[in-house]
């Protein structure tokens with residue numbers, strides 16, 4: 001094991017490597033070209049008996065690991081959603097790793113607990129959430145949604161299910177749209193409701209939840225003696241960035257006394273822009289809300305901001321107080337291990353503090369607004385191309401389109417053509433995009449939200465897509 005002097009020496013070297021990586025990132029293929037097993041077979045089958053030097057390990061990192069890395073921080077990353085990172089965030093992560101503190105209780109690092117509390121207030125106010133919302137950092141939106149479902153379950157059963165489990169006669173029903181993220185399916189399973197009690201409500205032409213269909217599904221269930229428990233509204237679906245009509249859903253939730261959870265994992269960051277606050281009209285009615293600064297607010301994974309209206313329900317759902325965890329301060333402070341699933345917690349608030357202070361809210365707004373504007377401009381360019389089709393416009397930083405040569409009308413052929421186009425574009429290593437299906441049509445989905453993306457990256461990629469499509473069209 002290295003000495004403290006070597007730690008200092010290699011630390012400097014690593015930071016140099018990190019800075020070089022960022023400045024040469026476009027020399028790597030965005031999407032790794034590894035094939036299954038490539039990395040596994042290069043790593044020995046057992047751990048070494050005798051320690052190896054950092055230079056040796058680092059060399060293998062470069063030779064074995066780097067070729068198997070997909071470069072999420074490349075500005076020409078337009079796949080899935082972004083997993084943002086930024087220089088201040090990475091610097092803070094180095095400090096977090098160095099402190100290696102566990103943030104389960106106030107006493108185990110008062111600064112972590114109090115900075116988390118303050119950062120959640122900053123984010124709440126920056127994004128126009130109601131002042132009576134209380135926030136806590138969760139690792140991911142998946143975890144936050146699970147917390148919401150468990151809280152809903154415990155609230156309505158007056159904490160009986162925590163004590164004695166399901167009786168079997170609860171007949172709880174959960175509602176979301178057919179376009180909702182898979183983390184909701186997973187949370188429904190883990191919370192013990194069962195897949196069959198997740199009701200996927202149909203969507204309108206914009207792929208947003210249809211509130212009339214929700215109302216109908218609830219009435220149907222009531223007639224059958226079921227117990228409508230919770231509805232999940234999505235602000236910015238993963239497939240097409242659809243925005244569920246929150247205000248109407250909130251009214252239905254209120255009438256039927258449902259828990260209302262709002263999943264704004266990606267699009268929640270756009271709420272720093274006042275012109276997008278219409279997306280959360282009705283949010284005062286929500287019981288819980290989640291968005292991911294680790295997607296689109298320049299903060300390294302993982303950091304999900306989870307907000308609740310009534311923190312006592314959250315804490316009563318999760319608090320367990322063994323003797324060895326009791327402290328003299330418990331009445332006066334936030335012990336965040338009681339606000340979620342994990343006991344041990346990383347000091348995540350630190351990177352958010354570095355990001356929010358170093359960027360400043362002006363720069364955060366400027367970048368997010370710029371991402372949106374760039375995609376809106378590209379959307380208009382694509383719209384004017386006779387051989388391309390906008391399949392779903394979005395007011396935010398996503399565009400769903402397809403290559404549609406004027407002579408080609410067969411839907412199956414169009415799907416194959418676009419699948420081949422996307423595969424060729426991604427195989428080039430120039431960029432990375434993913435797809436979705438809209439009413440059976442294979443659609444290329446482009447999201448711009450990488451921390452360092454500029455208009456020129458988007459232009460280059462668009463020209464490249466066109467050239468690749470032309471080539472595919474020519475070669476058949």
Ligand SMILES: *Cc1c(COP(=O)(O)O)cnc(C)c1O
Nearest residue numbers: 140141142181183238263265266
């Ligand atoms: C990405 C995403 C999630 C899951 O986020 P994690 O933090 O990775 O769990 C949930 N909902 C929506 C709408 C998403 O886009």
